[in-house]
């Protein structure tokens with residue numbers, strides 16, 4: 001069976017090929033002189049199941065490539081098209097905050113279905129309720145166990161003397177109400193308590209930490225979120241945790257968008273380690289010493305067997 005990948009996801013597709021029996025499919029992806037996108041599948045896929053790896057991360061051309069690739073497979077006679085989207089972009093706009101707003105998450109889901117996808121595999125949607133309007137059958141994978149296991153190793157110490165920190169010295173912290181469920185998932189793996197904060201968002205991309213519920217004093221606080229975009233949420237939560245007496249702060253988030261000032265903010269913040277996954281490709285300029293990237297290819301490869 002073939003796997004095809006959009007330009008932005010070529011590297012990720014190689015990782016999937018390494019851990020599965022899928023074959024990389026040949027493609028032609030070009031730009032016309034005016035900038036329009038051209039996609040052609042250069043394999044015979046008639047009556048075959050195919051896998052497409054793609055992303056709708058900005059710029060919007062990534063989405064256009066993905067939709068055209070799905071359509072090219074459909075028009076070439078593929079019998080079943082499974083789309084692998086490690087990160088489902090535009091997922092945050094899944095409800096109305098102000099009247100008149102576009103429900104971008106729903107539009108993305110509708111476009112993917114209309115292009116011809118038969119199944120969608122994705123990791124950590126912004127909110128589980130988004131599954132309600134994704135009409136393509138979906139496998140929703142959770143990366144929290146992978147992240148929690150990686151954190152467990154750090155908490156136990158990197159030296160040969162593996163001193164296990166007692167669960168009561170660790171607290172999982174949700175930086176907003178929406179992350180409480182996620183925090184509970186981490187707490188189950190790390191067998192510890194949770195705390196949570198109220199978040200005030202006066203406008204998009206600006207966040208203030210409000211009241212903190214739970215005890216973090218003299219503890220290792222593990223801040224968890226589904227994504228880090230500008231890192232405003234995380235650095236505010238870190239400030240609040242320091243004020244409340246947290247001893248050490250570790251951050252875990254599935255999707256490292258890391259836009260705008262994120263990298264500088266995270267480097268400067270008093271965080272010992274930051275764990276993210278590889279659902280979003282990071283250029284070398286966005287990698288730094290305390291950022292650990294946890295691979296998700298095996299998680300996704302296991303899910304492929306269910307299609």
Ligand code: R5P
Pocket residue numbers: 092176178205207225226227228229230231232233234
């Ligand atoms: C919001 O509900 C999300 O879960 C994240 O907290 C948010 O998108 C992170 O954005 P930023 O890093 O820009 O604060």
